[in-house]
Amino acid sequence: MISAPHRILVVDDEVDTCANLSDILTDLGFQVDVAYDGPSALKLVKEKTFDVALLDLKMPGMDGLELYRRIKALQSGTVAIVVTAYASSNTANEALAAGAWKILSKPVDPAKLLTLVDEAVEQPVVLIVDDDQDLCESLWDLFRERGYRVCLAHDPFDAVQRLEQRQHHVVLIDMKLPSGSGAEVFRLVRKANPQARTVLVTGLRSEMEQLVEQTLSEGADAACYKPFDIPDLLCTLGRLTKHE
């Protein structure tokens, strides 16, 4: 369904490490960018969309934890694999708590790393378009836990940018946004990510019913009402992405 080559960001202050990971991943058909420090990595993240980021934990200046936090704020759909030379470290655990996916210890077993990268790029991508930031963050944790990559947008403008960055498998659309309606976002999704499945979301069931019905008739796949019935929401997501 998504055929563009996957893009991977490698960040390590050890130049040789970057070169090796780049060689191995490039050989397997990935597009690889490398950065030797946090600020240059962030510059790349602002320019390109990465599926996976391999982050060294201990780097001079900005460490891997801080870097991941900033990457997440810019591109929450990037899956982070953190690499550390310390078998057990508090910072590594903090990185996991911040949303990084896996911790690998150095020396990295490349076969294991590649398995993880393959798994990460196969994870379905969900875009949540909702102006409620707290809700977005809770859903991010919830969906991430279930093996989805989660992108966030808080208004139609944001949503357009996200839709241009990559193909999403499912888009959750809040029907009432501060600067536009969900129906409008639905049409944008149709245009930018025609293969994406859509779930309409609203907390104002009676007020929005007509608009929801109309959008469903235009081709939206499902509607969910706030407060969410979480198992039901996850079930819908699983059905639409064929993801167990």
Next chain:
Amino acid sequence: MFTDGFGTTTQAKLMPWDKIYQLYQELQRYVGWTDDDAKRVGGISELIEPHIVALIDDFYEEIDRHPEASKVITGGAQQVARLKQTLRGWLRDLVAGRYDKDYVSRRWRVGLRHVEIGLSQVFTNAALSRLRRGLLETLERVWTGDAKELLAIRGSLNLLLDLDLAIIEDAYQTEFSQRQQRSDRLAAIGQVAGGVAHELRNPLNVVKTSVYYLLNTRSPAPAKVQQHLERIERQIGLADRVITALSDFARLPVPELHPVSVPLCLKEVLELNPLPTEITVISHYPENLPSVLGDVRQLQIVFSNLVRNARDAMLPQGGSLTITAQPSDGDVEVIIADSGTGIPRENLERIMEPLYSTKARGIGLGLAITRSIIEKHGGGLHVASEPGVGSRFTVRLPAVSG
């Protein structure tokens, strides 16, 4: 104080009892203790004996009122009963009139035991004071003889208790500092392990991924293969340097002192540690600079460490490294100043500690080795730094006289 038994660990320990007894005898002479004192104290044992139980009960009732002291009693009534038995033995021993090596070793063990159970030494002092008062009051109450004789006995008893306290305290301090050293050493090993792990796993990581590439890539270009092999070699060199630094530190040889020309030594150091173009080097060496007395290989380590630190503090922005050498009071002063990030005041005191590092790469041995070498040369290392402005390391080495 006065705890039960002598813990198994203490019992197993081989203590230098002869030395401890010598110390005790030394202290006896110091306070003017004589055999007459021993006879006087020994003479009251029968007078005191009927009152020992009351003294002991008073003692433990008091402990009960002090949570910090009573918290070390964790075994309930049974333990208190045992402790009372021990105290009874201690009191009988005190007035038995025999202050030999066995007596002293029993006193010493009290101090050891206090460290084991974590009883603060302040309670030993307070407890002994309470017992002293109890003993003296009891003696006064039951004494029927000559008042002058009583005064003399009181004096002897006080001396004896002071000696007891001194020996218990000595035991406490000796044991405490030994334990402290052991735990410091363990902490240091942990720190070394962490630093070494990081410094070795990074090169291993490169080697492992290069090997993977060489084994798994479908028809890699010969240039690529060459590149990976060179990378492996380079990283093995880095790993080896980590081990060299460690063993250098662990077994720094005694310096072989010969006249060394500081400008020549620095020239070699700068050749061995090429600086990037972002860094400008300015050197000032006066023509009549005397040679220093040193081990040229070790002095190279000293200056290499300082130059590399200066470089790291100035990158990536760059800056200027100023090296000045000048005669000073029979010494030669070498000042290595950079225009780098500087060292925050709170780190300044710690930078020469082994295993202290603020760099992402590094075990934290550089400055510790540097200082150790300079000290073995009879010189000194001084640092001044201002965050945002730079750091200035001054090495003083003895000049060749004449």
